[in-house]
Amino acid sequence: MSKRRFKVLRGLRDLLPEDVEKLKYVISVIREIFKLYGYQEIMTPTIEAFSLFEKKAGEELRHRMYKFIDMGGREVALRPEITPSVARFYINHMLSFQKPIRLGYIANCFRYDEPQYGRYREFWQGGFELIGSSNPEADVEILNIASTLMKRLGFSDYYIKLNHVGIIKGILNSEKVPEIVQNRILGLFDKTRYDEAIQLLKSENVTDECLNIIREVINLKGNNINQIIDSAEQYICKYSLAMEALLNLKEILSLLEKSELKIPILLDLGFARGLEYYTGIIFECFSSKNNRLALGGGGRYDTLIELFGGPPTPAVGYAPGIDRIILALNEEKIEIRTEKHRKTIVIPLSREFVPYAIKIASNLRGFDIPVEVEVMGRDLKKALSYANARNFDYAIIIGSTEVKEEKITLKDLNKGEQYKVSIEEAINMIKTSK
RNA sequence: GCCGCCGUAGCUCAGCCUGGAAGAGCGGCAGGCUGUGGACCUGUAGGUCGCGGGUUCAAAUCCCGCCGGCGGCCCCA
DSSP states (O other): OOSOOOOOOTTOOOOOHHHHHHHHHHHHHHHHHHHHHTOEEOOOOSEEEHHHHHTTSOHHHHHTSOEEEOTTSOEEEEOSOSHHHHHHHHHHHOTTSOSOEEEEEEEEEEOOOOOBTTBOSEEEEEEEEEESOOSHHHHHHHHHHHHHHHHHHTOSSEEEEEEEHHHHHHHHHHTTOOHHHHHHHHHHHHTTOHHHHHHHHHHTTOOHHHHHHHHHHHTOEESOHHHHHHHHHHHHTTOHHHHHHHHHHHHHHHHHHHTTOOOOEEEETTOOOSOSOOOSEEEEEEEGGGTTSOOEEEEEOSSHHHHTTSOOOOEEEEEEBHHHHHHHHHHTTOOOOOOOOOOEEEEESSGGGHHHHHHHHHHHHTTTOOEEEOOSOOOHHHHHHHHHHTTOSEEEEEOHHHHHHTOEEEEETTTTEEEEEOHHHHHHHHHHOO
């Protein structure tokens, strides 16, 4: 006992039974949505080629990957997210399938961040990827899924922060700002370091007029959506690529409106995300009561599959952060429905009845009744005390009279009553109780 | 990567300021005479006081470094 003990590594954690119950609950809600929206669940490997993630991960994430050389000399990484794996998966297995393809997943991801509130080095993500459609209804479906999940989890007050990367990228493209610099600028926006971003633009010889436009555009934010779109339109009207993006955003928002989905949107044209593969809408989900953590995020990535060697294929996706959802649910005291079933313990009164106890237990399990056998050789008093502490609902007591009469004593631990009955009667009583 | 607070039994913590023989509650285990649990009683195990170094006759206690936990920045899930 005094030996130096192993501990979990920094930022990683063991999940206790109650933690697993919570995880299972959130996963079950996500899986309901897979089913309702027709997403087929897949699994991909925890480890992939480093280059798969490296390409479009963004500066931030690239440095935070668990990366190593495997025994075959390959440069590999623990997945920091799943979208690139799904893009690869699609190319490897589903090119001949009719579109659209709807794929879902539940997976653990790894990032070498400094651990803190809501941030661990291993965390759980769910995911929805809708592949094959560039139409606004695809974007709307993904936003609707994000919203439905929040609703189904019981968040009473939540919102989705939304933007379209095409707006800023469109302006920068027209100004001939190289893509590497564009990514850096969006990265700075992401960190809300707008001043530095502007400085960087200046050094790229972007005109003052354009800088002013960008300054104005990234300040547009709120839920007065039409007003924001109108203002943006006025600022960027001469940038055709940016206008195209804005119109796309407008179309998506209008479809949201007309289909009466009532999704709370916070439009924020200065909002950016760390991943570099986004080409269209980007968004993050927040609970209003605790908006320091994004509970999920996503966006459109129309060029990623092509970049990985597939045909040009538009796609849009959303990934809820399961651990953070659990944190938020706890904090807001929203009920987490954990599975509860009635438990029965079989207690042999002495060692000679152990075989009979095992037989009875096995018999009951055959009828789908969860049963544990007392295996500590405890006397009845201790065994009942244990059963009580561990919230058993029934105890089945086996002693000489029971064996002789071919019956068992069934004790209802909640009511405190007990009956001497046949096994069939016991099964019936346990099964019909609620 | 940077900053702040913390680190004593399985858990929650007291003791540390003002150095001088490791404590409590909970939990665990064992009893409380024969086959009956739930806020009962008794007993008992369990600690290189995070790790390493320094100061001192003497360090859980003072000083330094490291590690770890929590949180903040940054960023994300």
